[in-house]
Amino acid sequence: MLRRFIERTVESGLRLSAVLTIATTIGIVAVLITETIQFFREVSIWEFLTDTQWTPLFAQKHFGILPLLSGTFLTTAIAIAVALPIGLLTAIFLNEYASPRLRSIVKPILELLSAIPTVVYGYFALVFVTPALQQIIPGLAGFNALSPGIVMGIMIIPFISSLSEDALHAVPRSLREAAYGMGATRVQTLFRVLIPAASSGILASVVLALARAIGETMIVAIAAGQQPRLTLNPLVPIETVTTYIVQVSLGDVPHGSLEYRTIFAAGMVLFLFTVVLSTISFFVNRRFRQQYE
Amino acid sequence: MSKRWRAYLLDRLVGMLGLAAAFIGLLFLVALIVSIFKLGIARLSWDFLTSFPSRFPEKAGIYPAIVGSLWIFLGTAFFAIPLGVSAAIYLEEYAKKSWLANVLEINIANLAGVPSIIYGILGLEIFVRTLQMGQSLIAGSLTLALLVLPVVIVVAREALRAVPSSIREAAYALGATKWQTIWKQVLPAAFGNILTGIILALARAIGEAAPLIVVGALTYVPFIPRSPMDEFTVLPIQIFNWVSRPQHGFVINAAAAIIVLLVLVLGLNGIAIFLRYRSQRKVRW
Numbered sequence: 308m309l310r311r312f313i314e315r316t317v318e319s320g321l322r323l324s325a326v327l328t329i330a331t332t333i334g335i336v337a338v339l340i341t342e343t344i345q346f347f348r349e350v351s352i353w354e355f356l357t358d359t360q361w362t363p364l365f366a367q368k369h370f371g372i373l374p375l376l377s378g379t380f381l382t383t384a385i386a387i388a389v390a391l392p393i394g395l396l397t398a399i400f401l402n403e404y405a406s407p408r409l410r411s412i413v414k415p416i417l418e419l420l421s422a423i424p425t426v427v428y429g430y431f432a433l434v435f436v437t438p439a440l441q442q443i444i445p446g447l448a449g450f451n452a453l454s455p456g457i458v459m460g461i462m463i464i465p466f467i468s469s470l471s472e473d474a475l476h477a478v479p480r481s482l483r484e485a486a487y488g489m490g491a492t493r494v495q496t497l498f499r500v501l502i503p504a505a506s507s508g509i510l511a512s513v514v515l516a517l518a519r520a521i522g523e524t525m526i527v528a529i530a531a532g533q534q535p536r537l538t539l540n541p542l543v544p545i546e547t548v549t550t551y552i553v554q555v556s557l558g559d560v561p562h563g564s565l566e567y568r569t570i571f572a573a574g575m576v577l578f579l580f581t582v583v584l585s586t587i588s589f590f591v592n593r594r595f596r597q598q599y600e
Numbered sequence: 601m602s603k604r605w606r607a608y609l610l611d612r613l614v615g616m617l618g619l620a621a622a623f624i625g626l627l628f629l630v631a632l633i634v635s636i637f638k639l640g641i642a643r644l645s646w647d648f649l650t651s652f653p654s655r656f657p658e659k660a661g662i663y664p665a666i667v668g669s670l671w672i673f674l675g676t677a678f679f680a681i682p683l684g685v686s687a688a689i690y691l692e693e694y695a696k697k698s699w700l701a702n703v704l705e706i707n708i709a710n711l712a713g714v715p716s717i718i719y720g721i722l723g724l725e726i727f728v729r730t731l732q733m734g735q736s737l738i739a740g741s742l743t744l745a746l747l748v749l750p751v752v753i754v755v756a757r758e759a760l761r762a763v764p765s766s767i768r769e770a771a772y773a774l775g776a777t778k779w780q781t782i783w784k785q786v787l788p789a790a791f792g793n794i795l796t797g798i799i800l801a802l803a804r805a806i807g808e809a810a811p812l813i814v815v816g817a818l819t820y821v822p823f824i825p826r827s828p829m830d831e832f833t834v835l836p837i838q839i840f841n842w843v844s845r846p847q848h849g850f851v852i853n854a855a856a857a858i859i860v861l862l863v864l865v866l867g868l869n870g871i872a873i874f875l876r877y878r879s880q881r882k883v884r885w
Contacts, residue, residue: 310777313777313779314777314778314779317779318690318694318778318779320686321687321689321690321694322690322694322695324682324683324684324686324687324690325687325690325691325695325704326704327683327687327749328687328704328707328708328711328749328750328753329703329704329707331711331722331746331749332707332710332711334722334726335714335718335719335721335722338721338722338725338726339718339721342725392621393621393624393625394621396617396618396620396621396622397618397621397625399614399618400615400617400619400621400622401618401622403615403618404614404615404618404619405622413626416625416626416629417622417625417626419629419866420625420628420629422800422803422804422865422866422869423629423632423807423862423866424806424807424808424809424836424861424862424865425807425809425810426807426809426836426839426840426843426858426861427632427636427807427839427858427861427862428632429840429843430636430839430855430858431632431635431636434639434843434851434855435631435632435635461624461625461628464624464625465625468622468625492607492610493611494607494610494614495607497614515713518713518715519713522714522715522716522717522718523715524716524717524809524810525809525810525836525840528810528840529840529843529844549715549717549810552717552720552814553717553810553813553814556720556724556813556814556816557813557819562729570721570814571721574717574718574721577715577717577718578714578715578718581713581714581715581718582710582713582714584713585709585710586706586710588709588713589709
């Protein structure tokens with residue numbers, strides 16, 4: 308009797324902890340939706356989506372999310388432009404060219420790139436990378452999208468290289484051997500057989516890296532500036548969605564005011580983007596798993 | 601040029617590019633660590649570690665930030681480890697292939713992709729305001745615990761999955777109940793790997809600044825937090841605060857504080873890698 312009671316209690320206790328993760332999601336969605344609805348009672352959705360200025364903290368208030376989105380888009384695009392080629396080439400190198408010994412050394416060191424706290428990257432971008440870039444690009448402002456974008460790109464290399472390498476590794480040997488058997492060279496096999504076969508895994512890794520770059524906060528908060536600006540010029544100060552949330556949190560905006568609610572509206576936009584991306588990644592990844600198991 | 605020669609050159613070229621790509625990341629890492637150490641190492645001293653922040657960069661220290669980071673680390677571990685491991689046990693040992701397991705799985709994958717700053721917003725509304733914990737250590741710890749929970753669950757599940765079913769079957773054959781089997785056999789066998797994963801997840805928490813800024817951690821703390829209800833700051837926030845000041849002295853202070861933070865984070869990573877290495881060598885089923 309007692310035994311069965313213990314078994315039951317333990318199982319429901321464990322289930323409760325697992326279900327708590329759903330409560331977290333519900334909590335996030337509920338908090339964002341309630342405050343965002345309050346926000347849209349005072350600001351029209353049309354203004355939010357089309358106004359080209361974001362100045363909630365000024366006397367002349369504008370609530371257009373576009374400048375923040377352009378900031379996030381700019382830094383994310385630069386980061387992916389850096390991380391995708393480097394990450395993919397690294398995955399190819401580790402999978403095809405490196406000896407097992409070299410691979411076992413390089414891989415964990417690369418993983419360290421994603422272990423370093425992001426404030427450290429932000430500091431490095433502002434204090435070292437920006438001045439170095441200013442030597443080459445004279446028009447570069449002290450705060451800009453370029454430097455944090457590049458640094459963020461290097462930070463997310465392991466996301467792309469690691470998962471892409473797993474995907475390349477998971478391609479069955481028979482495919483590779485069939486290509487070799489038909490007289491294909493290593494490079495031909497790589498680009499015409501292995502990469503296409505691993506494409507869904509590679510795509511999933513890129514989507515994940517994208518989500519990470521969109522949500523990255525400290526690097527851009529430190530090195531990209533705090534000036535919302537609708538521009539695609541990587542040389543001038545901008546502000547991302549995440550930086551804006553930090554900026555408001557650091558100031559003393561009264562709880563319950565419209566200015567306070569802007570961070571929930573901004574957070575909602577951020578959340579929607581990352582949920583869409585993770586969902587894509589999840590399903591793409593699941594498909595790729597089913598193919599080869 | 602013969603076809604074969606061209607194919608050979610192309611092969612070498614891709615190999616070289618790959619090698620270069622792999623080393624860009626490594627070089628960057630070395631450049632980052634070396635330049636920050638060069639800038640900050642001279643500022644590191646016992647005084648720096650045990651002083652309170654100050655308006656004068658040469659007098660300022662990181663004592664409250666270190667204590668705050670330590671509290672947050674312990675608090676996050678206190679909430680995240682039992683919850684994460686329990687959830688992982690449920691998903692891996694009890695709820696295989698049910699619709700609930702499917703929903704939970706998609707949900708956890710999604711949560712792992714949610715930006716850390718969104719967790720800050722959640723913590724601000726739920727812990728700080730609704731549950732009236734204020735901008736306290738406990739609110740910060742709970743927020744970070746929710747942030748690392750998906751990661752803890754994923755690594756703990758992987759560790760449990762690595763325990764072969766023969767262990768479970770042997771325990772059942774001896775008349776053990778399901779929970780006895782898990783508690784006495786499966787968990788001890790998976791312990792090393794679970795610990796490794798947890799340390800890595802917590803190392804991430806110790807470097808987080810964004811969610812704690814949103815929760816309302818302070819940037820200037822001239823006191824030592826004494827209870828979980830006290831206000832606090834952490835190392836990453838102290839660094840962020842110093843970086844955003846114009847005086848060069850604070851930039852150097854930030855470099856010195858980064859050295860301390862890196863030693864903590866990389867030290868935890870080192871311990872985790874060591875543990876993984878040891879458990880891989882020792883365990884043979």
